[in-house]
Amino acid sequence: MTPTTQAREISAASRLDNVRYAIRDLACVADEVVKQGHKVLPLNVGDPLNFDFQTPPHLIEAVYQAMRDGKNGYAPSPGIPEALEAIRGEAARKGITTVQDVFVTSGVSETVDLCLSALVNPGENVLTPSPDYPLYSAVLCKLGIALNAYDLNEDDAWQPELADIERKLTPRTRGIVLINPNNPTGSLCTRQMLERIAELVRRHNLIVFSDEIYDKLILDGTPHIAFASVAPDVPCVTFGGMSKNYLVPGWRIGWGIASGEAATLKAYTEGVHRLLRARLCANHPEQYAIKAALEGPQDHLIEVQRKLRSRRDLTQKWCEATPRVSCVAPRGAFYAYPRIDIAESDEVFVKELIRQKHVMVVHGSGFGQKPGTKHFRIVFLPDEKTLTKAYAAIGEFIQER
Numbered sequence: 001m002t003p004t005t006q007a008r009e010i011s012a013a014s015r016l017d018n019v020r021y022a023i024r025d026l027a028c029v030a031d032e033v034v035k036q037g038h039k040v041l042p043l044n045v046g047d048p049l050n051f052d053f054q055t056p057p058h059l060i061e062a063v064y065q066a067m068r069d070g071k072n073g074y075a076p077s078p079g080i081p082e083a084l085e086a087i088r089g090e091a092a093r094k095g096i097t098t099v100q101d102v103f104v105t106s107g108v109s110e111t112v113d114l115c116l117s118a119l120v121n122p123g124e125n126v127l128t129p130s131p132d133y134p135l136y137s138a139v140l141c142k143l144g145i146a147l148n149a150y151d152l153n154e155d156d157a158w159q160p161e162l163a164d165i166e167r168k169l170t171p172r173t174r175g176i177v178l179i180n181p182n183n184p185t186g187s188l189c190t191r192q193m194l195e196r197i198a199e200l201v202r203r204h205n206l207i208v209f210s211d212e213i214y215d216k217l218i219l220d221g222t223p224h225i226a227f228a229s230v231a232p233d234v235p236c237v238t239f240g241g242m243s244k245n246y247l248v249p250g251w252r253i254g255w256g257i258a259s260g261e262a263a264t265l266k267a268y269t270e271g272v273h274r275l276l277r278a279r280l281c282a283n284h285p286e287q288y289a290i291k292a293a294l295e296g297p298q299d300h301l302i303e304v305q306r307k308l309r310s311r312r313d314l315t316q317k318w319c320e321a322t323p324r325v326s327c328v329a330p331r332g333a334f335y336a337y338p339r340i341d342i343a344e345s346d347e348v349f350v351k352e353l354i355r356q357k358h359v360m361v362v363h364g365s366g367f368g369q370k371p372g373t374k375h376f377r378i379v380f381l382p383d384e385k386t387l388t389k390a391y392a393a394i395g396e397f398i399q400e401r
């Protein structure tokens, strides 16, 4: 009998139609340029290890030791006990006093996925910032949830726009995402803003997801303020992880800290744990670096902050000196989100910049922006010499458009 061949195309779920991740989607354009023999400067991906940043050696030693000690099987679903204890200690240092639960995940990416999946039913929604880190919208699209974005106000140093949050709230809104320090803008929420958001959340029975993955990368000497420390009574999951603060994005280690009143959170955290068990566990040996990171020497942070401050200043000076570019100075993380005044779309601008100048940044429309405005996101991780060269190329490109 001749085997039957399957003729019909296997289609992807239509839920995925709006799943986009502009930061990596641009790679196809870069591949074309690399095939022509050029080197592309990646100012698109927030990976410090692409540049002159090294993982603290004691973290590598902790993971190596764990592997040699045979910690290569599955870990407990919520995470290994010593890591959970270290994360509780970190929560206390962040001023979070009402911790009800902590759990370890494969990167904050998985925390985002689990926490949103455990919350929303069809027809409900979660408020996400615009611009936002695109994983949030991607996960919500995957869950079949209509997006409900609130504006960050560029004229107010990218603070959340409270009036817009009020406007966007519906009876079926279940939660709100804060990204602080913010990706892509590098902004920090003020204490007053966190207090006002807390007030609003209390009135509407929401849960807050406060993504604080960059909380140790503050560039202006002010302490980071955790949302949950300002609003201990409000149901909140604070997201944290090793990728950025501890320079190990490839290890895929993140965590969630659920805080608020025990009775309010019980059913929700039980749901999160059902999902944690279903996916077995986070990477096991790497979890042994969590205690070493959070409780060991923090010396690397001084050097990281010094480099980032200098590179932020250089970036800001370039933005100020370049016609048709303006930028709210970033205060945390390693991103700048300049506004550009150009005729074409920012996506065309960015793709042509890769093709013509071999510099890769990400278009603002990949993160969301107010209609009529155009931006691009710069990752200012490279050294000063490389950044200067990149900015000269971008400046030239803007002049030529």
Ligand SMILES: Cc1ncc(COP(=O)(O)O)c(C=O)c1O
Pocket (backbone or CB within 6 Å): 046, 106, 107, 108, 109, 110, 133, 179, 182, 183, 211, 213, 241, 242, 243, 249, 252, 253, 254
């Ligand atoms: C705001 C924000 N949240 C989460 C993540 C994902 O981090 P992880 O490497 O822990 O999955 C990133 C990565 O760039 C990020 O910028």
